[in-house]
Amino acid sequence: MKNLFKRTFVVLLIAVVTFSITSCGANEEENGGSDKVPELTMAVLGNVPSNSELFYEKLDEMTKRDLGITVRLVTLPSADVMNQYNLALTTGEYDMYLSGNWMNHAANARANAFLEITDMVKTVTPALYAAIPKDDWDGSMIDGKLYCIPQTTRDYSTISGFIYRDDLRTKYNVAEIKSLDDVADFLRAVLPNEPGMSGLIASPARKYTYAKNHDYVGIDAQDVGGGLAVYGLVTTQSNDLTSVVSLLDDPVYLEVITKMKQWYDEGLVNKDILSGQLNATDMMRAGTAAGSIGTDARDLWYWGQTFEETHPDWNIEMYMFGAVNYKSRSGQTSVVIGAKSKYPELCLKFFEKVRTNRDYYDLMFYGVKGANYNLTEAGEIDTQDIAQENLYTYWTFWGDENLTRKQANRWSRFDEVYDGFVLATARVDPLNGFQLDTSAISAELAAMQQVQTQYQAPLEAGISADPVEDLEKLKIRYKDAGIDKIINALEGQLKAFAEYRASLK
Amino acid sequence: MKVFIAIGYFVLLFFAAICVIPFIMMLSGSLSNEQEVLKYGYSILPRQFSLDAYKALLVYSNQLIRSYTITIEVTVIGTGLTLFLTSLTGYVLSRSDFIYRDKVSFFIYFTTLFSGGIVPWYMVITQYLHLKNSFWVLIVPTLLAPFNIFLVKNFLKAIPDSLVESARIDGAKEFYIYWKIILPLAKPCLATIALFTALGHWNNWYLSSVFITQPEKYTLQYVLYNIMQNAQYFEQQARQSGITTGTQSLPKETVKLAMALITTGPVVLFYPFAQKYFVEGLTIGSVKG
Numbered sequence: 001m002k003n004l005f006k007r008t009f010v011v012l013l014i015a016v017v018t019f020s021i022t023s024c025g026a027n028e029e030e031n032g033g034s035d036k037v038p039e040l041t042m043a044v045l046g047n048v049p050s051n052s053e054l055f056y057e058k059l060d061e062m063t064k065r066d067l068g069i070t071v072r073l074v075t076l077p078s079a080d081v082m083n084q085y086n087l088a089l090t091t092g093e094y095d096m097y098l099s100g101n102w103m104n105h106a107a108n109a110r111a112n113a114f115l116e117i118t119d120m121v122k123t124v125t126p127a128l129y130a131a132i133p134k135d136d137w138d139g140s141m142i143d144g145k146l147y148c149i150p151q152t153t154r155d156y157s158t159i160s161g162f163i164y165r166d167d168l169r170t171k172y173n174v175a176e177i178k179s180l181d182d183v184a185d186f187l188r189a190v191l192p193n194e195p196g197m198s199g200l201i202a203s204p205a206r207k208y209t210y211a212k213n214h215d216y217v218g219i220d221a222q223d224v225g226g227g228l229a230v231y232g233l234v235t236t237q238s239n240d241l242t243s244v245v246s247l248l249d250d251p252v253y254l255e256v257i258t259k260m261k262q263w264y265d266e267g268l269v270n271k272d273i274l275s276g277q278l279n280a281t282d283m284m285r286a287g288t289a290a291g292s293i294g295t296d297a298r299d300l301w302y303w304g305q306t307f308e309e310t311h312p313d314w315n316i317e318m319y320m321f322g323a324v325n326y327k328s329r330s331g332q333t334s335v336v337i338g339a340k341s342k343y344p345e346l347c348l349k350f351f352e353k354v355r356t357n358r359d360y361y362d363l364m365f366y367g368v369k370g371a372n373y374n375l376t377e378a379g380e381i382d383t384q385d386i387a388q389e390n391l392y393t394y395w396t397f398w399g400d401e402n403l404t405r406k407q408a409n410r411w412s413r414f415d416e417v418y419d420g421f422v423l424a425t426a427r428v429d430p431l432n433g434f435q436l437d438t439s440a441i442s443a444e445l446a447a448m449q450q451v452q453t454q455y456q457a458p459l460e461a462g463i464s465a466d467p468v469e470d471l472e473k474l475k476i477r478y479k480d481a482g483i484d485k486i487i488n489a490l491e492g493q494l495k496a497f498a499e500y501r502a503s504l505k
Numbered sequence: 506m507k508v509f510i511a512i513g514y515f516v517l518l519f520f521a522a523i524c525v526i527p528f529i530m531m532l533s534g535s536l537s538n539e540q541e542v543l544k545y546g547y548s549i550l551p552r553q554f555s556l557d558a559y560k561a562l563l564v565y566s567n568q569l570i571r572s573y574t575i576t577i578e579v580t581v582i583g584t585g586l587t588l589f590l591t592s593l594t595g596y597v598l599s600r601s602d603f604i605y606r607d608k609v610s611f612f613i614y615f616t617t618l619f620s621g622g623i624v625p626w627y628m629v630i631t632q633y634l635h636l637k638n639s640f641w642v643l644i645v646p647t648l649l650a651p652f653n654i655f656l657v658k659n660f661l662k663a664i665p666d667s668l669v670e671s672a673r674i675d676g677a678k679e680f681y682i683y684w685k686i687i688l689p690l691a692k693p694c695l696a697t698i699a700l701f702t703a704l705g706h707w708n709n710w711y712l713s714s715v716f717i718t719q720p721e722k723y724t725l726q727y728v729l730y731n732i733m734q735n736a737q738y739f740e741q742q743a744r745q746s747g748i749t750t751g752t753q754s755l756p757k758e759t760v761k762l763a764m765a766l767i768t769t770g771p772v773v774l775f776y777p778f779a780q781k782y783f784v785e786g787l788t789i790g791s792v793k794g
Contacts, residue, residue: 047731048720050568071604076726077714077734083623084715090624093631278543286543388564428741 021126038343039070040098040350042335044086046075046395054368055392062360067354069346073394088136089113092340096347099148100333101225106435109147115337115344118146124345128352131400139330139433144500146333149351153399154189164291165284166317168194173387174423177319180259183291187268190290198270201280201289221247225491226436231448231456231478233487235494241430242494244487246474257459265463273461285310297422304411325422328431333397354398361403367392382408384498434497441489444482451477518735535763539756550721557761568720568728569767575640576725580706583644588695590649595657596687601666610658617651630716640763642716643724647705653698661687680711696782699743701777707772729764733757 047129049055060070069353074094076084082103088094089108099105099114106365132152140150150208164181172189174435175182185198203371221234222241231246246271247253270276272290280292284303292299300318307314337347353360366373366381374382383391410418438445455474464470530547534719538553545552562569594613598606621624626646636642664687672682688695713727 047734050720052720074718080711087624087627087715091628091631282543286540288544389568472582499682 016393018199035158037064037068037070038346039072040096040341040343040347041094042098042099042148043073043094044073044083044397045081045177047300047393048075049367049372049392049394050389051368054371055363058363058368063350063353066351067346069343069350071350073405075394090337092338095338095343096350097336097338098333098395099336100151100397101329101331102333105148105331105334105336106142106437106441109142109145109336110341110439111315114147115339115341116145116289117337117344117348120344120348121146121149125348125352127356128348131356131402133468134328135428139502140334141433146338148331149355150331151333151397152401153404154389160296161187161295161318161320162291163295163303163318165190165285166315167313168290177317180256183293183319184259184263184266184268186264187263187290191268191425194290196288198272198283199267200269201273201276201283201292207478221245222430224431224436224443224494225434226312226438228436228486228490231452233482233490234484235431240498242491244480244485244490244494246475246479248471248478248482253496254467254471257462257464257471259461260460260469261464262462267464270318274463276455281306286377287311297417301411301414304413304417305409308411314491320339325425325427327426329429329432329434333399355376355400355403358403361398361400362405364394365404367394377406378406378408380406380408384409431499438491441482441486444486447481448478448483448486451481510600531762531765535759535766537753537759539759542672542758545761546586550766555759558763561756561760562732562763565728565732568723569725572719572723572725572728573770575643575722576707579640579643579709579724580703583647584703585700586644587648587650587653588699590700591653592648592657592688592691592695593683596655596683596691598654598658599661599664610655615655627715637716638722640722643706643709644710646712647702647709653702656698657691657694660691664690692782700779703775704772708768716771725768729768733761733764 009055056072063069063330076088085097085103089097090113097114099108128149132150136150136152137146140146162177164177164183164186164406168190169177169186172193174186174189175217177183177186193200221229221236223229224244225233229247233244234247234255235241235244260269280289280295281303282287284292285306295318297318297320300316301490303316307316335351337344341347354364355361355441362369369375371386372383372390374384376382451474455470455477457465459467459470459474511630526549529549533549534542534547535558536551536554536556537548538555541552561698597603598610598613600606603609611731619757621629630646631637632640634645636645669682670685672686677686710724710726712731713722713724717727720728720731
């Protein structure tokens with residue numbers, strides 16, 4: 001009996017070893033050596049349109065002809081995106097990846113997940129290097145090294161404010177909204193007269209960001225990134241951008257939270273503001289909200305367009321907090337080459353094609369003409385007649401300011417607001433290129449996050465018996481959570497960045 | 506006595522209502538106008554009857570039918586294979602004449618305490634077993650759960666060795682004993698495992714999200730999840746760049762409810778089917794006294 005077991009084990013062991021060796025061998029043959037056209041894979045976000053075979057037919061035709069490769073996009077599921085993204089990076093599964101500051105670009109680059117392309121991009125793809133402004137390359141550097149091809153279209157997400165139904169404002173004869181007090185007057189006039197209308201709302205994802213809207217409190221402050229402004233940590237603009245202050249210490253902050261408490265007690269704020277799960281867009285559209293705070297300018301044109309379709313008699317307007325309007329930083333979104341890719345040069349050449357060739361750009365950004373979009377005479381993208389399942393939904397992060405087309409079916413006031421105001425007033429972020437390294441302060445940041453949810457969010461929503469006392473408590477909690485260590489680390493990094501930038505000049 | 510029965514009925518009705526009412530609200534919500542649901546919340550009867558939510562899902566009907574088929578296949582094949590392998594393993598481990606049973610049991614038990622983690626797991630399945638995007642990746646990783654093996658093992662321990670011995674004396678071979686004598690006795694235990702496994706397979710979206718990158722191979726839950734993501738994706742894109750796609754007016758809340766109903770589908774039948782065996786299990790116990 002024993003012998004039989006031993007023999008069986010040995011046979012099984014040999015079988016397993018042989019199987020794994022042969023399968024590895026087969027794999028190598030598949031990837032290299034043979035005459036097969038190399039297939040490059042790229043991890044992206046979004047979904048696969050139902051007629052993606054048309055897209056690949058066209059893409060294969062172009063890439064085989066120009067580069068001798070084929071490219072396949074793999075979409076990462078957005079629910080679990082960070083886990084799956086990290087999994088793909090760890091196993092080095094794909095050749096190219098989306099990246100960006102919001103996807104821990106700096107941390108991943110420092111951990112050698114991406115290929116360094118500082119010199120390669122100049123020698124292998126000079127046209128690509130020339131196509132992107134030097135500011136963007138410089139702003140995307142991490143510790144003096146380049147790992148990504150930055151997008152040059154920018155978000156203008158720093159401009160935030162209060163978006164409201166202007167038709168209701170005129171209906172109840174309220175003066176134009178130019179301050180926080182005007183917001184309160186608007187709500188006071190609308191709420192009693194519109195049954196079913198809830199008070200001030202904010203989308204779940206952005207409800208805890210009053211302090212982040214630093215212009216709102218009228219302070220000369222500069223966001224340092226890494227989400228630290230939520231806790232009130234900013235640098236002041238007037239000095240050299242190397243010292244960090246806490247907004248919570250500013251008297252204006254106390255003024256604002258005291259005002260918020262008055263609003264809440266008066267019934268101007270939706271009682272569910274901290275726990276409600278309904279999206280502000282949905283509530284606005286259903287007519288159950290008159291205005292939303294903590295929004296940014298992007299909501300304005302999205303809601304504008306939505307209401308034009310669903311409620312043509314509504315008007316929306318935005319009261320923008322302050323006038324500081326920065327372009328998002330370079331490398332906010334970008335594409336990178338995986339450190340384990342077998343075809344780094346081909347990847348780079350593919351990127352070059354997309355960013356310098358109109359046909360490639362249109363295909364990768366909008367899909368197949370006629371199948372995923374139509375082009376108007378003015379060269380604008382029209383998706384009105386495209387069936388929903390055929391809409392091009394890959395999110396590929398190529399955004400190029402020179403090649404991006406306008407949408408034909410946009411909000412009627414889009415040009416006026418976007419081109420005329422947002423774009424016209426946008427300034428370059430003074431900290432462009434600064435990449436916060438949170439590795440040494442991650443425990444403190446986690447503790448800060450807890451305190452923020454538990455103490456700061458209710459305070460800013462006006463849910464507080466005594467704002468003065470609660471603010472003191474909040475500051476003590478932040479001290480316990482390690483705010484001083486964070487400030488120290490931050491100032492160190494800001495100083496190093498200032499020195500690095502001085503050395504470039 | 507009558508009062509007692511009446512109270513019993515009342516209590517049962519009360520709990521039944523707690524279970525059924527949310528389901529009815531889901532049904533009526535999915536048949537309501539989206540704006541009404543957002544305005545007034547859920548209700549027992551549909552407010553402003555509307556089929557918009559189902560119409561919105563109908564756009565994806567091909568994909569839904571395909572994923573329904575895949576999910577049914579995975580559930581049926583996966584549950585069948587799981588039952589077969591689990592009961593076989595459990596049975597072998599329960600046999601006292603298998604001298605390595607404790608060592609093998611410990612080996613299986615050990616994996617519940619320590620696991621390699623997600624990265625090695627992922628690498629084994631994609632780079633060594635080459636199962637990425639294969640139908641079997643939805644079944645193989647969940648085939649043998651230590652908990653189920655021990656459930657079977659302990660259940661079968663109660664069967665006296667003399668039963669197996671007398672079968673052997675009568676000339677039965679090992680597999681015949683397992684198939685014809687042990688399995689029928691293990692029905693209540695197998696029904697439990699079948700129920701859990703089938704539900705697990707039916708509701709599983711995680712394996713699809715990790716290992717399947719070709720949309721035509723997605724399971725039902727993952728397809729529905731993606732449809733939802735699609736709506737959010739459009740919104741995000743629209744906010745980003747002023748792109749509008751004409752999808753803003755599509756319902757979202759009611760679509761979620763309609764989806765929940767669609768996914769419930771045949772699963773509601775699992776329990777009544779398996780219940781027969783649970784009752785049987787109870788009566789076996791009572792006769793033994």
